[in-house]
Amino acid sequence: MQIIDGKATAATIKAEIKAEVESMTANGAKRPHLAAILVGHDGGSLTYVKNKVLACEACGFKSTLIHLEDNTTEEELLQHVDRLNQDPDVDGFIVQLPLPSHISEQKVIEAIDYRKDVDGFHPVNVGRMAIGLPCFISATPKGIMELLRRYEVPTSGKKCVVLGRSNIVGRPMAQLMMQKEYGDSTVTVCHSHSANLREECQQADIIIAAIGRPGFVTADMVKPGATIIDVGTTRVPDVSRKQGFRLCGDVDFEHVSPLCTAITPVPGGVGPMTICMLMQNTLAAAKHTYYPG
Numbered sequence: 001m002q003i004i005d006g007k008a009t010a011a012t013i014k015a016e017i018k019a020e021v022e023s024m025t026a027n028g029a030k031r032p033h034l035a036a037i038l039v040g041h042d043g044g045s046l047t048y049v050k051n052k053v054l055a056c057e058a059c060g061f062k063s064t065l066i067h068l069e070d071n072t073t074e075e076e077l078l079q080h081v082d083r084l085n086q087d088p089d090v091d092g093f094i095v096q097l098p099l100p101s102h103i104s105e106q107k108v109i110e111a112i113d114y115r116k117d118v119d120g121f122h123p124v125n126v127g128r129m130a131i132g133l134p135c136f137i138s139a140t141p142k143g144i145m146e147l148l149r150r151y152e153v154p155t156s157g158k159k160c161v162v163l164g165r166s167n168i169v170g171r172p173m174a175q176l177m178m179q180k181e182y183g184d185s186t187v188t189v190c191h192s193h194s195a196n197l198r199e200e201c202q203q204a205d206i207i208i209a210a211i212g213r214p215g216f217v218t219a220d221m222v223k224p225g226a227t228i229i230d231v232g233t234t235r236v237p238d239v240s241r242k243q244g245f246r247l248c249g250d251v252d253f254e255h256v257s258p259l260c261t262a263i264t265p266v267p268g269g270v271g272p273m274t275i276c277m278l279m280q281n282t283l284a285a286a287k288h289t290y291y292p293g
């Protein structure tokens, strides 16, 4: 059984990005610049954004954090988005989700210039991804594809079961695993209304679990030799930890891992790759890789 080490892979990729940035700037190009808008004081979101700023530093990027109060109106937020759209120094930016309930997330996502949408959530990027055109691909599925590639997990012609159909993970993941240029797998998507989820999993060569239910995938659901990608990161209360919680994946790692060919741990698997792919998208934005001109 091989552990797919997302933390080590992400460190390697960040070093590769930093080397490229140093070479770009030595040749006169400006440093890639990622901006982030955070609305409110949600603990999880603060941590994510802080980690994104740290990743920018590790990659040699410039970063800007715009931190707004909870009571920011939708109109004010849209004005910030517009300013970043217009700012020639900003290559890419993100609006950290979730947003307070009085703001329409979809409206905000659609207000972002798709050429700066390094989260890959704008319908133009989602649509281009779906038909296999160059675009910003959302960071979590992109990171999983990168792990599968770097660990040389065979995917072509394999049966892949994706658990979950959210816009940020399950849906794009299934698209990528299906596409000839990426996974080239035979893909089944299961969700909360799937009648035969267990049987689908039992036949899968690859299971990608993204439902947010700790320990949901148990040993009796896994075919011996399967590869398991665990996207789940649920905070489970744990008084023995300094933060008062521990992160739990969607897979019962202890009992499933001995059966597998390869598996991602939680933490240290998919999570570190997500921020790293945001950095890769920002570098691509700075280089106008997907949208020249």
Ligand code: NAP
Pocket (backbone or CB within 6 Å): 140, 163, 164, 165, 166, 167, 168, 169, 170, 190, 191, 192, 193, 197, 210, 211, 212, 213, 231, 232, 233, 234, 270, 271, 272, 274
């Ligand atoms: P989400 O928007 O809540 O979607 C969850 C999906 O799982 C839905 O499609 C839902 O089905 C399905 N589901 C829920 N309970 C189920 C059950 N008992 N059986 C079958 N399907 C079930 O969640 P998300 O944003 O995709 O995130 C999923 C997990 O990944 C969370 O733990 C999240 O924290 C984690 N995550 C991690 C990263 C990372 O970087 N590591 C990034 C993003 C998300 P319905 O559609 O029928 O409701």
